Amino acid sequence: MPVxxxxxxxxxxxxxxxxxxxxxxxxxxxxVVILLRTEVDEADRKRVTEAANSCPVSALRxxxx
Amino acid sequence: xxxxxxxxxIAGVRAAQALRAEGYRGDVxxxxxxxxxxxxxxxxxxGYLVGAGAAEVTLLTAAExxxxxxxxxxxxxxxxxDRALSELRLANGRRVGFDDLVVATGVRARPSPWGExxxxxxxxxxxxxxxxxxxxxxxxxxxxxxxxxxxxxxAATALGxxxxxxxxxxxxxxxxxxxxxxxxxxxxxxxSRHGVHAVLGRTVAQIDGAKGDFRVLLDDGSELHGxxxxxxxxxxxxxxxxxxxxxxxxxxxxxxxxxTALGAPExxxxxxxxxxxxxxxxxxxxxxxxxxxxxxARCVAHNIAHPDDRRSYLPVEYVWSDQFNxxxxxxxxxxxxxxxxxxxxRTPDRIASLYSQNxxxxxxxxxxxxxxALVEVRRSIAAGSSLSDVRVRLGRLLESASG
Numbered sequence: 001m002p003v004x005x006x007x008x009x010x011x012x013x014x015x016x017x018x019x020x021x022x023x024x025x026x027x028x029x030x031x032v033v034i035l036l037r038t039e040v041d042e043a044d045r046k047r048v049t050e051a052a053n054s055c056p057v058s059a060l061r062x063x064x065x
Numbered sequence: 066x067x068x069x070x071x072x073x074x075i076a077g078v079r080a081a082q083a084l085r086a087e088g089y090r091g092d093v094x095x096x097x098x099x100x101x102x103x104x105x106x107x108x109x110x111x112g113y114l115v116g117a118g119a120a121e122v123t124l125l126t127a128a129e130x131x132x133x134x135x136x137x138x139x140x141x142x143x144x145x146x147d148r149a150l151s152e153l154r155l156a157n158g159r160r161v162g163f164d165d166l167v168v169a170t171g172v173r174a175r176p177s178p179w180g181e182x183x184x185x186x187x188x189x190x191x192x193x194x195x196x197x198x199x200x201x202x203x204x205x206x207x208x209x210x211x212x213x214x215x216x217x218x219x220a221a222t223a224l225g226x227x228x229x230x231x232x233x234x235x236x237x238x239x240x241x242x243x244x245x246x247x248x249x250x251x252x253x254x255x256x257s258r259h260g261v262h263a264v265l266g267r268t269v270a271q272i273d274g275a276k277g278d279f280r281v282l283l284d285d286g287s288e289l290h291g292x293x294x295x296x297x298x299x300x301x302x303x304x305x306x307x308x309x310x311x312x313x314x315x316x317x318x319x320x321x322x323x324x325t326a327l328g329a330p331e332x333x334x335x336x337x338x339x340x341x342x343x344x345x346x347x348x349x350x351x352x353x354x355x356x357x358x359x360x361x362a363r364c365v366a367h368n369i370a371h372p373d374d375r376r377s378y379l380p381v382e383y384v385w386s387d388q389f390n391x392x393x394x395x396x397x398x399x400x401x402x403x404x405x406x407x408x409x410x411r412t413p414d415r416i417a418s419l420y421s422q423n424x425x426x427x428x429x430x431x432x433x434x435x436x437x438a439l440v441e442v443r444r445s446i447a448a449g450s451s452l453s454d455v456r457v458r459l460g461r462l463l464e465s466a467s468g
Binding site for chain 1: 079082083086087105107355356359360363381383385387392394436437439440443444447466
């Protein structure tokens with residue numbers, strides 16, 4: 001199953017990922033991404049990949065485990 | 066089937082990637098005018114100037130292009146379009162045929178109206194950034210003309226490098242056209258506090274001298290002296306290569322609500338060069354925003370891969386800027402009316418200013434240093450919430466933080 005990974009050191013809190021896939025991502029009070037889940041349903045792969053591609057600092061990756 | 070994409074910056078690269086994500090099986094040719102791997106522009110006025118490597122701004126490597134079967138052609142600009150033959154003409158004389166064409170040629174820095182030459186910089190390309198970065202050494206005197214996003218970011222970044230910075234702007238405050246008076250004033254104060262010498266409400270009449278000894282004359286007769294000048298006064302669309310194509314050009318490539326050129330269903334435009342009919346407001350709109358380029362790329366890739374299920378493009382405008390330790394976010398439309406300010410009393414640097422054209426609808430916000438508020442306003446704009454809804458949501462944020 002694909003998984004989504006976040007580089008918390010890169011994240012700048014732009015929230016683009018939340019707009020693309022709010023069921024996978026949120027932000028904490030300091031503006032760092034929170035992964036609400038890491039395993040990506042196959043049906044969500046395109047949407048979560050788009051969310052990762054919309055990150056201005058490329059802090060997110062969808063990988064096949 | 067072939068889709069040719071002209072322009073290999075964020076819009077063009079994301080369009081190529083999105084075509085593959087959409088399952089497009091045709092050839093994808095990505096044509097870039099610069100002889101370097103596609104790179105990202107926002108860091109060029111921030112992290113790249115303080116020493117980030119080229120790899121950190123690369124948007125697409127040769128290996129990634131190969132993996133996605135994207136035919137990457139760099140260093141050769143497109144110089145013309147032959148619509149009758151559905152062919153592009155490249156600067157090296159070659160032609161590229163296409164079934165769909167994506168125009169993503171972006172904008173270039175508006176050139177200096179006060180002369181050009183060594184020591185007078187604009188900032189748009191990696192090449193520009195390399196030249197500017199070589200100048201940013203401690204105690205060098207730099208005069209930045211224009212206090213839009215680029216000017217303000219260059220000023221903040223240069224100051225952090227120990228450069229002596231003077232910032233000149235015709236506006237009363239930094240970035241005030243987009244931020245409104247109050248937050249614009251906060252940014253003016255912030256820059257001054259950090260040591261930027263801001264000369265506001267003044268225009269430049271003339272630049273004399275040479276590198277190491279420039280004299281910038283202002284409209285009130287006063288003079289500024291500097292070693293280097295950086296000019297950030299906006300950008301102009303790269304459309305000259307389309308001038309004999311028969312397509313409608315007017316401050317960008319004019320498109321319908323599907324981002325398709327008028328009368329040319331096989332030609333699409335995305336990113337800073339696209340001037341499209343806004344599906345709700347009905348006016349022609351052109352945005353020079355990173356997120357807009359990404360979203361338009363996704364929309365056009367979908368429309369090319371699924372021509373029977375085309376979608377119009379309705380943006381949620383979003384821009385950010387990082388200056389010193391402040392994070393600024395602008396969502397939606399933030400012009401024309403006085404905003405309503407919401408401040409976190411425990412953290413006064415956290416501010417949201419809410420814009421409503423009629424007192425009822427929620428049309429835009431400027432958010433400063435307040436990540437949870439940014440999430441709330443972005444969700445609210447996307448959901449079409451009312452101004453009073455947004456007030457309630459921000460109130461809850463403040464309550465939950467204090468409880």
